[in-house]
Amino acid sequence: MPEGVETDKDKKEIPLFNGFDYIVLICSAVAFFAGGCLLGWLGSERLRNSKLHSTQATADQIVARARQEAEVVKKNALLEARDEWHRERAPLEKEQETQRRSLRDLAAKLLEREQQLERKIDLLTSKEREQLKNEQDLDRREAAIAADEARAQDLVREQSRRLEELAGISQQEARRILFDQLEGGARRVAARKVREIKDTAVATANLEAKEIITRAIQRFAGELTVESTLSVVPIPFDDMKGRIIGRDGRNIRSFEMITGVEVIVDDTPGMVMLSGFDPLRREVARHTLETLIRDGRIHPGRIEEVYDKARSTVEEMIRESGSKAAFDLGIHDLSESLLETLGKLRFRTSYGQNLLVHSKEVGLLAGMMAEMLDLDIVLAHRAGLLHDIGKAQDFELGNDPAQSGAVLARKGGESPEVVQIIETHSKHTPSRSAIAVLVEAANEISTHRPGARKEKVEEYIRRLHHIEELAADYVGVKQAFALQNGKEVRVLVDSGVVDDTYAEQLADDITTKLEQQLEYPGQLRVCIIREMRAESHAR
DSSP states (O other): OOTTOOOHHHHHHSOSSOHHHHHHHHHHHHHHHHHHHHHHHHHHHHHHHHHHHHHHHHHHHHHHHHHHHHHHHHHHHHHHHHHHHHHHHHHHHHHHHHHHHHHHHHHHHHHHHHHHHHHHHHHHHHHHHHHHHHHHHHHHHHHHHHHHHHHHHHHHHHHHHHHHHHHOOOHHHHHHHHHHHHHHHHHHHHHHHHHHHHHHHHHHHHHHHHHHHHHHHHHOOOOOOBOOSEEEEEOSSTTHHHHHHOGGGHHHHHHHHHHOOEEEOOSOTTEEEEEOSOHHHHHHHHHHHHHHHHHOOOSHHHHHHHHHHHHHHHHHHHHHHHHHHHHHTTOOOOOHHHHHHHHHGGGOEETTEEHHHHHHHHHHHHHHHHHHTTOOHHHHHHHHHHTTGGGGSHHHHOSOHHHHHHHHHHHTTOOHHHHHHHHTTTOOOTTOOHHHHHHHHHHHHHHHSTTSOOOOHHHHHHHHHHHHHHHHOSTTEEEEEEEGGGTEEEEEEETTTOOHHHHHHHHHHHHHHHHHHOOOSSOOEEEEEEEOOOOOOOO
């Protein structure tokens, strides 16, 4: 290989850097890194110191400002505390001043009171001395009065002895005469007082009773139904009378035999009449005849058939009448037997007054009066409606209607109060309840109002004569007159026999006798007339 030419082998053998160079290079790098770190640390330390100085300055400023604010707050708090102390001190000082003033006033009053007590003690001491002196004077006067009384008693005894000698009577007899005079005067005063009390009680009771009855009558104005013994059946034409009579009177005889009612066929146009004392039987006959007239077929067989249907119709009518009467009074729990018996009252009359209408009137009036008096209205309605139920079967039972009604009510499940009211109806027993009295009053109103009942003239005159005879049957009675349709009796007495005290007793005796021996409608007033006449003739 020529000289001067480097081969690859020569190149490999000559390295670019040797080991020392590497060490120097590493040391240089380390030195540069250490110097950079030192410079960085110095820079950061300087920066931290500058920030620390800045923060310290800021903190010092904040502390200084806080100290200034604390000083201001402290000064303000001191000022406010001082002001509050002054504000609270002023009312306390004022209150203390008020208390001092009150204590001074109280001390002045106590001093004045003490002075007054001292003056009163002095006055009482002087009065005590004066009282002691007066007591001594009274003792002396009492002794003198006792001596005078002893002398006066001696004089009275002496005068009494002389009066007895002059009058000729003893002291006991004089005392008896005086007692008799006083007793007579006391009797007259007592009689006047009794008369005043009785008049006042009667006047008050009459006013209250009139007011209650008037209100009840104003609230109920029932129509008067008067039943007679005749029923009129209209006919469309007069030829129907021939059909009713039938050939040779066969139809009319069969009708009368089946129904028990007399048929009156006369010349009166457009009508025939049915006559019978039993309204129920007459009502069945009327329904039978009206049905036959509408049908036009009248013969004995048809009459009997229609009569059976009419009886069923009237029985249903009786049931409906009883139910309607109970419903009108607000009674919904009557037994079936009582409803049927009550319905029969529609065909019963008493002195011409329909008993079903009368019973409804009594129930309504008794209920109205019970309402005004705050009593049991339901019991008053019930007792008033059933009070005459015994008269529906009086022909069947044949005994007292009140007892019959009580038996029917008891069988019908009525309460003992209702049974007792029915049983004691029209009997003035003192043990009757208030409802019984109201039922009796309502019965009197319904029965004896004008036009409600019919009374024969003979019975009316006989009753008035009986009143006059009973009133005249006493010593000292000159004449007795029954007035006001038997509502008042005026008794003329002899003034020489009957005095004022005996007149009151005579009126009570006549009243008791009339109540016991006479039955009369409503209330009867007894008036005693005592007249004193003095006559003289001048010549």
